[in-house]
Amino acid sequence: MNGAQQLVEAFKNLDATVPVAQFPLPLDGAESLRSLAGSISHQVRDYLLPRASRLDAPLLAVVGGSTGAGKSTLVNSLLRAQVTKPGVLRPTTKSPVLVCHPDDEAWFRSEHVLPDLVRTDTQLHDSRALHIVAFPDLPPGLALLDAPDIDSIDDANRSLARQLLLAADLWLFVTSAARYADAVPWGYLASAAERNIVVSVVVNRCPPGAITDVGSHLAQMLAERGLASAKLFAVPERALTPDGLLPMGDVSGIRQWLAHLAAASEARAQVAVQTLAGSVRSLDPQLSELIDGVARQDEALAELRAQSVANYRFAAEEVSKAASDGTMLRGEILSRWQDLVGTGEFMRSIEERIGMIRDRISGWFRGEPKAEAVQVAISDSLSAVLVEAGEGAAESTAVAWSRTRWGREIIAAEPSLARASEAFPEAAAEAIRAWQSDVLRLVEEEGRGKRRKARFLAIGTNVAGAALIIVVFAATGGLTTAEVGIAGGTSLLAQRLLEAVFGEDEVRRLAVEAQRLLRDRVDAVLANELTRFGTILDALAVDEQAPAKLAEAADRLRSAARAAFDDLTAPELS
Template sequence: MSGAQNLAAAFRQLDDALTTAQFPLPLYGADRLRTLTVTLGQQLRDHLMPRADRLDAPLLAVVGGSTGAGKSTLVNSLLRAQVTRPGVLRPTTKSPVLVCHPDDEEWFRSDNVLPGLVRTDTQLHDSRALHIVTFPDLPPGLAVLDAPDIDSVDDANRTLARQLLLAADLWLFVTSAARYADAVPWDYLATAAERNTVVSVVINRCPPGAVDEVAGHLAQMLAERGLAAAKLFAIVERALPDDGLLPLGDVAGIRQWLVALASQTEARSQVAVQTLAGTVRSLDGELQELADGMRRQQEALSELHDDAARAHREAADAVDRATGDGTLLRGEILARWQDLVGTGEFMRSVEQRISALRDRISGWFTGDQRIEAVEVAISDGLAAVLRDAGERAAEGTAAAWSHTRWGRDILAAEPGLAVPSPGFEQAAEDAIRAWQSDVLRLVEEQGRGKRMRARFLALGTNAVGAALMIYAFSLTGGLIGAEVGIAAGASVLAQRLLEAVFGEDAVRRLAQQARAELSARVDGVLAAELSRFTDVLGALAVDDEAPARIEASRVALRSAARDAFDDLTKPVGMD
């Protein structure tokens, strides 16, 4: 492929990559990056891709400037005809007007240039409609576009004005003697200087006695800001005749400059390549800025994800501690267990109790409603622990997220995240009941052996299961003070009862397995709660490959630029 074809291909690659550029979090500079992404995409489709595809296509000269600078009057005066309607009311909402030679009409009516604007044959009160006027007296090879005000109070007008100027091969920038030092025009002219855009500045409505002074000051300002090569034209302030056109002599210099550009193929090509090359040069830093901005988005989202995961992991750890250090072996659970095994003898020698148990093991627990009371107490106690952990996980995540503006924005949009989900309480209770069923299944499977079958059947699945739960709750130890004797006694009694049925080795294995099953159930419930946060973050997620795609497009564009431009016009700093 030729250099220009490689450049066009690089532009298309970049256009595809820009579709993945997202900045969902309100990080510093995110608004600018969102605007930059849209602007770059429009510029690629409006100007860069069509110009790279056809360097010999007609030039587009956009007439831009401030409100009341006289842009439409200047366009009409250059053409010596009323082709565009000057605005009277503010804000002026009207469709931009593109004037071209009939030979160039097909190019500008196609989607090659400004594809996002609807073509119309009438000037409308619609800034997204492009009014196309064919004008035989305008030389072929050059179109003039009357753009909206760059400082319009209407957002759509301002946005379109910028889009049109960035789609131009050259600017005819109009200001006035009263406003040429305003900040907004110079923001635009700084962009033109940065991109080496071909610019002509028209200072309109100069006081008759101050033309040289005003023009001289403006020329100095242009030179100081990197626009010394810009053409400068000054027009004296005067009352307009009935036809509303400036005298021909006032615009003769501008007409001659435009006609010379249109009539000379080499001059047109030089303008097109200069603006194209300058724009490509400016893209390098902007694309790096986009890639860096997306990485910051990914890092911020990852931090939010880590905060949520940490809070829910800590909640799971809290449940694990509470169900393994004996904390549960007090209160209602302990009371119901004592009722079951006999409170009067509870603090006596454990060995004596187990011996007595072996003598009368048959029917001891069979059909005892106190077993159900133990199971209910365990279920209620565990569910309360899990509910408390879920509440702390939600509150902890919300507290961590509230440390950043973007985290606060998410919480404001999703206030329900700061508390457990509506179904969490029921899910916690269901998980605990399911775990109790898991424990009963474990003891049933272990009790199928012939040697232990008699003991197991005598006690019953539920009684043995309750004992296993009690023992599992003290597996890691941790109680201190007066609770040690009570809880330890309850745990040891459960352990001895289980050992009498299954044997010592099997009991510890069963307890560890029961705790593992409980952890899995708890993790499942908390994972569902965590998913509320990760789902929100997932909807905001930045494509993992997006920064790399932008970087690859940047490298491809630099390479294509080296091939496409000669040494004179090759972008500085792109080697």
């Protein structure tokens, strides 16, 4: 594969890769980056691929400039015929007009040049239609394209003007004596300098007495901005001919320059190579900008995701803490447990009567409804803690996201994210009930051994399960001084009861396992809530490989360009 073929393949690869550059979050500069990505894609398809495929294809000279600069009149005057209609109303929305020799018409009607524009044989009020005019008096090898205003108040016109200028082999930039120093044209001319494109600047409607001064000042401005080699023409301000054209003598210099390009194949090749090489070089910093922008998007999305994950992890830790620091041994749970086991005399004599515990707990077994009441109290209380934690996680995440403009926009679009989902309270209650079932299965499996069966049957699964949950809640870190004695005695009773059935080591193991099962249930239900945030971020997510893919495409383009241009030069036109 020779250098030119490598360059064509590199452009095809770049065209396929640029779409991975996505900028869904409204970070600073995101809109500009979206525009840049679109601009690169257009330039590759509209100009770089067709020109690299055929260096000998006809040149495209785009006639661009500011509103009211007289572009259409200049094109008609160069052709000495009314080919394109000057705009009367502003903004002018009309199809751009491409004028070429009949021998070149097939090239410009093909999909190789400006493939996104629809070809038409008449000028329409549609900026996405390309009106092609075959004009025998225009020399073959060079086409003129009358483009929309670069400073049009119509977005579509401005966008198309930029697209067409990026598709040009050379620019015929039209301004006026009154507006040649305006900022917008110089932004485009700076882009021309970056691409090293062949540029001709036409100062239209220049007062005859000011031609020298304006020309000198404009030449100085061009030189200061890296465009010293640009051709400079001045068209005096005077009445048009009866057929609406500029006098022949006023445009003869421009006609001669264009005729030279059209007639000399070597000159055309020089223009093509110079603009192509400059365009390739200008892509490198643009692709670096896209790579950095995509990385910033990924970082911003990762930060939002990390904030949501951290808040829900904190919620899970809060539930775990409440379920292990004694906080739950208050209120309804404590009351229902005391109803089940009693207090006072039994608690004072527990050490002496541990061998006779089976006699006492056989009475508990007959009080199964009280054991169920304990389980209900546990379910209601722990579910409330879990719901509160989930609500707090949703609110905290919404607050954290709202500290950035992009996060604020997400919350504004999905305000329900600031609170738990409607289904969460029931899901939380179901998770706690499921955990209680886990605990019951745990103690039931442990009580199946022959040695323990009699003791286990004496108290029943529900009482043993409730006692194990009380042991899980046993620590007193979250209690007041007054509560410590009550809760401490309560948890000690539950532990002694279980130790009488299972043994000390087994009770410790069962408590650890029950805590793990609770964490699993809580983590699962909170993780499901977290998916509401994750789903939105997934929809906004950029390809995590995008920076690497873009970097690889840029490297491949640089390598192909070196191979293609090693033996070529891009001389300035004289």
